[in-house]
Amino acid sequence: MKAIAKTALPDLFAALQGRVYVPVRDGKGFSFGLWEGQPWPDDYQNAIVPPKHILFPQTEDLYTFRMEGEDMAIDPVAVPEETSFIFGLRPCDCRAIELLDLVFREGPFVDAAYNKRRENTFLMVLGCKEGVPTCFCTSFGLEPAFAPGADWNMWDLGEVLVVEPGTDKGKELLDSLGLFREATDEEKSQVEKLREEAKGTITLHAPTEGITELLQANFDHPLWDEISRKCLECGACTYLCPTCHCYDMQSSSVLGQGRRFRCWDSCMYCNYTLMAGGHNPRPSKRERVRNRFLHKLQYFPENQGEFGCVGCGRCLINCPVCMDITRFMAQAKEVMAK
Amino acid sequence: MQRMTDNMRKRAGELMAEGKADRFLGWEKGSFWWQSPPVEIKEASEADRLIWDLFCTANLAKYLQQMQSLEGKTGVFVKGCDARGVNRLVRDGVVDRDKVYLVGVPCPGMIDPDKVRKLVGDGDVTITQLEDGLSLKGPLGERKVTLDEVALDKCLLCRHPEPVGCDEVLEGTARAPFTGDPYAEVRELEELDSDERYDYWAEELSRCIRCYACRNVCPACNCIKCVFDMDRPNWLDGATNLSNNQVYQLIRFMHVAGRCIDCGECERACPMGIPLRKLAAKVDKDVSELFGPFEAGLDPEEKLPLGTFDPNDPDSFE
Numbered sequence: 001m002k003a004i005a006k007t008a009l010p011d012l013f014a015a016l017q018g019r020v021y022v023p024v025r026d027g028k029g030f031s032f033g034l035w036e037g038q039p040w041p042d043d044y045q046n047a048i049v050p051p052k053h054i055l056f057p058q059t060e061d062l063y064t065f066r067m068e069g070e071d072m073a074i075d076p077v078a079v080p081e082e083t084s085f086i087f088g089l090r091p092c093d094c095r096a097i098e099l100l101d102l103v104f105r106e107g108p109f110v111d112a113a114y115n116k117r118r119e120n121t122f123l124m125v126l127g128c129k130e131g132v133p134t135c136f137c138t139s140f141g142l143e144p145a146f147a148p149g150a151d152w153n154m155w156d157l158g159e160v161l162v163v164e165p166g167t168d169k170g171k172e173l174l175d176s177l178g179l180f181r182e183a184t185d186e187e188k189s190q191v192e193k194l195r196e197e198a199k200g201t202i203t204l205h206a207p208t209e210g211i212t213e214l215l216q217a218n219f220d221h222p223l224w225d226e227i228s229r230k231c232l233e234c235g236a237c238t239y240l241c242p243t244c245h246c247y248d249m250q251s252s253s254v255l256g257q258g259r260r261f262r263c264w265d266s267c268m269y270c271n272y273t274l275m276a277g278g279h280n281p282r283p284s285k286r287e288r289v290r291n292r293f294l295h296k297l298q299y300f301p302e303n304q305g306e307f308g309c310v311g312c313g314r315c316l317i318n319c320p321v322c323m324d325i326t327r328f329m330a331q332a333k334e335v336m337a338k
Numbered sequence: 339m340q341r342m343t344d345n346m347r348k349r350a351g352e353l354m355a356e357g358k359a360d361r362f363l364g365w366e367k368g369s370f371w372w373q374s375p376p377v378e379i380k381e382a383s384e385a386d387r388l389i390w391d392l393f394c395t396a397n398l399a400k401y402l403q404q405m406q407s408l409e410g411k412t413g414v415f416v417k418g419c420d421a422r423g424v425n426r427l428v429r430d431g432v433v434d435r436d437k438v439y440l441v442g443v444p445c446p447g448m449i450d451p452d453k454v455r456k457l458v459g460d461g462d463v464t465i466t467q468l469e470d471g472l473s474l475k476g477p478l479g480e481r482k483v484t485l486d487e488v489a490l491d492k493c494l495l496c497r498h499p500e501p502v503g504c505d506e507v508l509e510g511t512a513r514a515p516f517t518g519d520p521y522a523e524v525r526e527l528e529e530l531d532s533d534e535r536y537d538y539w540a541e542e543l544s545r546c547i548r549c550y551a552c553r554n555v556c557p558a559c560n561c562i563k564c565v566f567d568m569d570r571p572n573w574l575d576g577a578t579n580l581s582n583n584q585v586y587q588l589i590r591f592m593h594v595a596g597r598c599i600d601c602g603e604c605e606r607a608c609p610m611g612i613p614l615r616k617l618a619a620k621v622d623k624d625v626s627e628l629f630g631p632f633e634a635g636l637d638p639e640e641k642l643p644l645g646t647f648d649p650n651d652p653d654s655f656e
Contacts, residue, residue: 028611
């Protein structure tokens, strides 16, 4: 374990060779943006938009094309090789990136662009001292102030930041930076205390036990009609979800040249899974709302062996009509089990 | 508040029992102190789920579109902005007024949870109504405030807190209507030169993630198929960038010109904190200046400035 004065953070950011993403004040909260010399924001809790866009951009060019006489020339778009540092992401968002890894890197297909970005990215996690009322990470087995998958775990002790590397590449990076001193025993025990106390601050609970099997058995339950009627079919929940990863592929072209790109898609949208010819296996709001919950609680466990929710609470906070996944789970357990 | 809640439950139950409404739309308490989301009451016996407090912000008008295909009448509790939203949908021909029973609720204005959090923190928060204001209790302590100190900005500027065009109105006191300049913020922006204005909006709209929450809560956005959802022709592709975001937002606000009821739901629903009401207000101001003073949603038979031929049109077409 090492330590650094928080006043020295700008020196640390300047010493990191690559793109340094930090929480940046933006609109009504924070988002992850490039560090441009600003001081560390002490009132940062979590970003409104999770940092998944750094690895999986909302819009990403795949190739460009242009007419050359009778022929068409196609040029691939290279993924930048540059190293990225995501500094200050929370354990829930780190876990979410591990879940995206299962989809994009560890499944039968490896997504080249995601994979390259991921290889070149350092996840520098800042443990949560306390959750907010909408946090329920512990329900999904997370620890609010520690991320097992992080390159660095960090804890804010007021004046100093204590850092412990979690991966070989994280250790190598930490050893290469001269800005740190060894953490004192006092600091180490403060970290232990912080980690322990943080767990007790997560008060919201999502009943996960047996939920996958229950949902598997109730694909056509009337509860789906009931809960979906309230949904307004906007994409706030999915676009702000750190594990949602659906995308569409589209092209645009003008005057004989254009580009093929992919962009985030949302199961809340009416064009989601719309096929050529006009058929949509999810024709109404009921099927689309169901898909969002089942993807997190049934399909992800079936396909990746893990829940697809990390309990960050963004969907609860940002839904204009307060759809609440924890409440849905409790309701499902109550009415579907009958 | 409790008296109004009791009245709402009683009235919804009675109207459903009398057959004047087959279902009711209102608000129920959500999972947190700051949430009172919409609820659909299907049986008179469920009426006890209804509540009235200072978080019944969501505009219920929008739900009437999906109720149209159902048999019978839908009862709706409406604040000033909800009532105007219903008038809007009736005027646009997407909701049949005969299938709706409107119960007005005089609106005191709704609370902005962020303003409360700043004063007393989040978590275990209780808000008690006093004779002359509110008592807020939270982890950071106790504060006595007036409702206006913590009300949503959109409510502070509300010109019609009293619901209009209802079948009946419950007894209660609405806040005083805002009588100042509704376009003060727009005028401030208009003072900037065009480059500064462009930079201001470029910065704001670059944050748009195109979740369409603003469109989907809007009672003026009631097209069966939105132009932005069309795939053939694909008027706007799915790429999120400043140019596309500008196209989306500007076309949407031009499309609701003369029909926006200024309920401010677009701005409330925006997770990115984009000041969308300013765009709405600018369009509204232009419409009023070009076609004469007009406020949408006050009358289900109103003549829309951009939807009515008038030989005495103030624009001479020269």
